[in-house]
Amino acid sequence: MRKRVTIYEVADAAGVSVATVSRALNGGRVAPLTRARVLRTAERLGFSPSPAARVLATGKSRAIGVVIPDATGPLYGRMLRGIGLELAQAGYTYLVESSERDPARERQVLRDLSARDVEALILIGSGLGPRSLAAMQGGLPSLVLVEREGADLAAPMITIDNESAAERATRYLIEHGHTRIAHIAGPRRAGRERLAGWRRALEAHGLAPGPVANGGFTEEGGYRAAQALLARGGFSAVFVASDRMALGAYRAVREAGLRVGADVSVVGFDGLEFGTYLDPPLATLRQPAQQLGQAAARAALAVTRGERPENVVLSCELVPRASVLEYGGGL
Amino acid sequence: MRKRVTIYEVADAAGVSVATVSRALNGGRVAPLTRARVLRTAERLGFSPSPAARVLATGKSRAIGVVIPDATGPLYGRMLRGIGLELAQAGYTYLVESSERDPARERQVLRDLSARDVEALILIGSGLGPRSLAAMQGGLPSLVLVEREGADLAAPMITIDNESAAERATRYLIEHGHTRIAHIAGPRRAGRERLAGWRRALEAHGLAPGPVANGGFTEEGGYRAAQALLARGGFSAVFVASDRMALGAYRAVREAGLRVGADVSVVGFDGLEFGTYLDPPLATLRQPAQQLGQAAARAALAVTRGERPENVVLSCELVPRASVLEYGGGL
DNA sequence: TATAGACGTGTAAACGCTTACATCTGGATC
DNA sequence: GATCCAGATGTAAGCGTTTACACGTCTATA
Structure with missing residues (x-):
């Protein structure tokens, strides 16, 4: 395991205090020259902040949990791509778990994910009904529902029309x-x-x-x-x-x-x-699988900011192909 | 955001010290009766340990990073299922990122993942060549290679025959x-x-x-x-x-x-x-996509334990179908 | 009866960040 | 020239765990 470069070593090397390093890195107020020096030093030492420490100090994990019904479903890959792309822009990641369409396993997965410090949970496709969800909701982070029933769950819903x-x-x-x-x-x-x-x-x-x-x-x-x-x-x-x-x-x-x-x-x-x-x-x-994912991710990010995002309804595109022909009087 | 129940509250409620609670939870030596009481109390209060604090204290994140070439590839879903199943058994999770078959993006993804406290990295399918990887290897956690070139990388390789x-x-x-x-x-x-x-x-x-x-x-x-x-x-x-x-x-x-x-x-x-x-x-x-995933996960877990796992070679199964017919003297 | 473990438990120091608060500096204002 | 205030920086207290070490208490042994 590679040794961690800590903020203390950067502070020492740059001749400032850890607070200044932290501020320089996170956009606090620091004199421009100091900031430049700190950033350069951090770069030189190969410093990268410990996510765990950051989470512990801030209470924000920058991670979203995602539950899909089936790891191999062709649409879920596209949705995950949409989610991943959107979250990455905000410096977030996601953890996926698959319920394999088994209610018991889904419950397990939900518990598991919420024990892992995710800031919100995106639930995709069918699974536990609204009532079971409502029963668990107290112990869960905020939800975002994608193509899933849950009218009275007070959670933003992303659906197709x-x-x-x-x-x-x-x-x-x-x-x-x-x-x-x-x-x-x-x-x-x-x-x-x-x-x-x-x-x-x-x-x-x-x-x-x-x-x-x-x-x-x-x-x-x-x-x-x-x-x-x-x-x-x-x-x-x-x-x-x-x-x-x-x-x-x-x-x-x-x-x-x-x-x-x-x-x-x-x-x-x-x-x-x-x-x-x-x-x-x-x-x-x-x-529009990828867009569903993106919309879900956006909603999840909004939720972590304490907002109450709108529901989103996306439309599907007709793909005309030869299985439909002009009616010729058959049958 | 739900309020956290901390180990202190459990300790108070159970009338012991936090050290004892921690030991009771993690299988240290504790008197059987004490352990039972602690576990009951923890359960009652709905305690679940903060992963971030745990990571910080132990230095182990219980997470593996996975890089795939393409989020929508049909085989990757199966591999991820194999990985997920195997890791879950060991109490690990994984973070996936897709390189979208773009070298620059793959580099980015690797850096990103290793900045996120993963204990090992599973690299699936084609991507950065062995030389580029070797150049980055210093800054990365240990690698596991699945169906990917990298002979001299000193990383376990999981391949098919x-x-x-x-x-x-x-x-x-x-x-x-x-x-x-x-x-x-x-x-x-x-x-x-x-x-x-x-x-x-x-x-x-x-x-x-x-x-x-x-x-x-x-x-x-x-x-x-x-x-x-x-x-x-x-x-x-x-x-x-x-x-x-x-x-x-x-x-x-x-x-x-x-x-x-x-x-x-x-x-x-x-x-x-x-x-x-x-x-x-x-x-x-x-x-054998799912088995590839499982094997990769097992190797990754072994690597985190400091072991140096064997390479694995899996074989494919012939699926006979009608595109092959008895030679009839045509062509 | 003294004594060495063995066992159970507690105290407190990490782990690496963020951030409220305190301190110091150097103009701007009167 | 005294007074303020804003801006830059430092100090130190968390965040919630794990764990080395210290401290009894018993029991078994001499």
Whole structure:
């Protein structure tokens, strides 16, 4: 372990007191010449202040905790990048922990993180419900919620505009001549809002809602839901509430002897990479993952300053692809 | 900010001195009854020791720094999970930073991380070369290198057995009757070793090496390399040194009016998720990402204990898929 | 019965910063 | 020329732990 250069050695070498060194380093009032000399000395000695000592003295750890549901989720990497970039600018870092979608583990992770001197906690995606959170909240640092339920938690929420995005997706299908549009839905708030957007688009165009099936946001669920819908028929396009479910739907369509695009148009949600490689490539709504992260980080920083930041709602971008074709009178 | 319960309050409440509380908490010698009373009191008051104070007093931060090349890379999430799981068991956490494949930024990130009291640094994937690292090493905590060059750096290295894996991949093609096998190669150590494995497999079966083209580990590079190979011809199968390049190769094959599998068998490397969704699904060698992470974490922990851990070499698993078919006399 | 450990506990000094307060200097003001 | 005040610097008290050392108290041994 490399030996630490302390502020005392810098003070000695520069011929001033430690207080002056500290002030020179942190922008306190110091005579310009003294400051220059101190900085030069610090540089020469390779001084870098001990974060631990600083935390102890100031009570500010300059660290934010982040909880994600799943370390391998493709969107979380982008969110973390957004968080990291934004925090770095303010001289903050973050600690990530993954709940692996296990409530017990999430509780553990929350406790763990708050025992580690983080100034705020960013909670991403689904996990413990608002009630469990509220119960723990006393022992936790301030929260920032990203795409997560928690209306009455008095915590800033960063979300995407699921309803508008879903409406846009559905409108995209309508613009391609489809009038009978089914929906494969997902659970929780995100699922409900996407369903609402689908419905709103149809109403706005005077169309009757097509059949709906629930897919639980999993590939297998999407497969089953699509099978159920195909068995009933009565639609030429389907808006699927997640790309992962759309994957299952592709399989069901193929197994039914039909072709995605030509026979059934499909639009997904999330904008995951694999959609590009499907045959045909999957039209979808891209989540602004990195921006979500940035917004969350900004909110977290505001919270540490004692502010009460606004909620943020970001919108998704439509990615048109060949899984949606002009309605040709099939089905 | 929640008020801290300090060790003094616990000591008072339990009627002992702070030294005893500390010992009771950390497994020093304390009378069993006293220990029980202290623990109960601590629990009741919701005491949790200040990490900063602890770090300051002990000089151990219980944190490891991790540098990855790219926050959104699909393998890194898995590695981080492995690292996190392993470290958590030892009561450690980690700080991640991404270099975004920019040398200047990587230097910055290294400095930043080492200024943050990490006890060791795990460097994942390509980045600063051994010489630049060696130059900085004086100012850095001990390193652990994962899939990265750095022979003479006196740091434990965690790698995969690229050569054996590449040999396995090539053998897989040979087992399917292919005798003229091309290679799309990548740069750096990983690229060289995979090339060597390909060559070794061919030699072992008395086959002449087919044509080789370089793809730079990018999709576009893979595309170009495949185009070049197809222009020359003379092979019925190709071992591509990364899935990402294989993606480009697929495109080139398709544009040449051929079919992957039927006309040209392809096997990739890495085991990325999207390979499943290609048409046909891409046979590949799966990297043991999570295990790499675990091994790296174990090595890092050993290093903090002053040990000098062994290098670790992990092997990849062949994932057979339909991009490789029995040689049928085509091409 | 004296005595050497062994064991349990307490006292106080670090660890490396920040910062309130005190001190000193040198004009500016009357 | 005395008085103030502002600006620069120093002194020292925390921040919340760990831990070396000192100090009893017992029990086992001679």
